Amino acid sequence: MTKYTKRLDNRGMEETRPIEAKAGVIKKADGSAYFRIGKTTAFAAVYGPRELNPRHMQNPKTGILRCNYNMMPFSGTERIRPGPSRRSKEISMVTEKALQPVVNLEDYPNAVVDVFIELIETDAGSRCAGICAASIALADAGITMKDMVAAVSAGIIDHQSVVDLDGEEEHIDEMDVADIPIAMVPSTEEITLLQMDGKATREELLKSIDKVKPVLKNIAEIQRKALKEKYRSE
């Protein structure tokens, strides 16, 4: 039986940290958003579609999506060296692949849509927060997309599946912890990002994916509300 019966911050097992989302926070950008989950805060800015240079990167069949994930030096307890790292390059790539299936890039041949994700505060689940923010920003930029992409991390702590690990839970040493960031397209339940760090059985993994689905749909609602709020207050 599991030893992990109560979460460190007294949350429910399938409860996320408090979420706050806002669209249109960066005036200069074509689209932008802010997404905060607990102590993780992501800003995303979208520029484009715009002309793609160098020319040889252009694709006449479709536009391309370029994502850039970056953690601010002061975002965590330890200073992050500025500039691209192995980690941030990887996350940029998976973010791109998580968003690509929903964006109708065929509408913009030869062009590029640039997404910049900046994390000013990180406490686990930063790539998921980044994807959530980027998806709001893309919609805010008026880019045609089939649906939003919602992302959150699932977790398995000592065989107990939980949702949205925070930094403290991620670093539990006494028990087995698996951190599973998942991104999903809510309307089709298509999973566009699935990574895992830690140990889990096949059954545990499948179970936690099932558990996280309703949570992701909920997050998608929060994202949509953020977009509508922008036009309501105006």
Added chain:
Amino acid sequence: MTEENLLVKDKEVVVPGEVLATGMSYLPGSGTYRLNENVIANRLGLLVIDGKVLKTLPLAGRYLPKKYDVVIGKVIDILMSGWRLEINSPYSAVLPLKDATFSYIAKGADLTKYFELDDNILAKITNVTSQNLVDVTCKGPGLQKLKGGRILFVNTHKVPRIIGKKGSMVSMIKKATDCRVVVGQNGVAWISGTPESELIAVNAIKMIEEKSHISGLTDKIKEFLEKATGKTVEIEIPADSGPDNEFAIEEEHHEHEEHRDERSYERHGERRYEHREYRSRGPPREYRRYERKE
């Protein structure tokens, strides 16, 4: 059989992925698509219910060139056989020699005599290909080089509001400030007058952009203009616009678009590019009479 239901009201803001209607009796138009039994929005916009067709009018996004749009472009390059214009869009436009002026330009002539780099030009889009290659022309009423003045970038989706019904808003600004004002569909506005009056016109346009959703906007702008210029301003809706009023042309095209939607829906899908052409703002003024006879 699932229930046939409309889930969203007309003129409401919808977001990507939002289910607009269930059941097969509603049809997806532009900005929406069908997934199984549902009609879903695929961009941020205002929902427009046109009979059985659901479509969205975009609220944000870059300008995408459309046939017959009148745009303001800036010369960024001079080619062998024309000029390349930047039109505030992901795609640049080409102004070919033969469409540049009514007079004949000999081969090998110095093209800078007609349009120099950085010149602003009011031009009409003649063609947009599937790859979004854009051709423009300068032959037409009011289409020309814009000398002097200043350029203002505005949200392309708010251009219809800035122009107003039959050009009422922009002609009010013109009358009040004594400026020459041209607003291109691509969200570029050109204003020329005395420095003080240009500033008033710029502020008025910015105000329209910010408060475009408010009802009674015309009165608010009128008030603003009266205060700024110290003149009394009259709101007048031109009954029939003169031939030199490029703004009125824009507005009439909008009406055209409305009429065409049901027809254009039938072509949805199988002939995508023709369909796109159809959705454009209708034929130019000079061809219209011809079309009616048909």
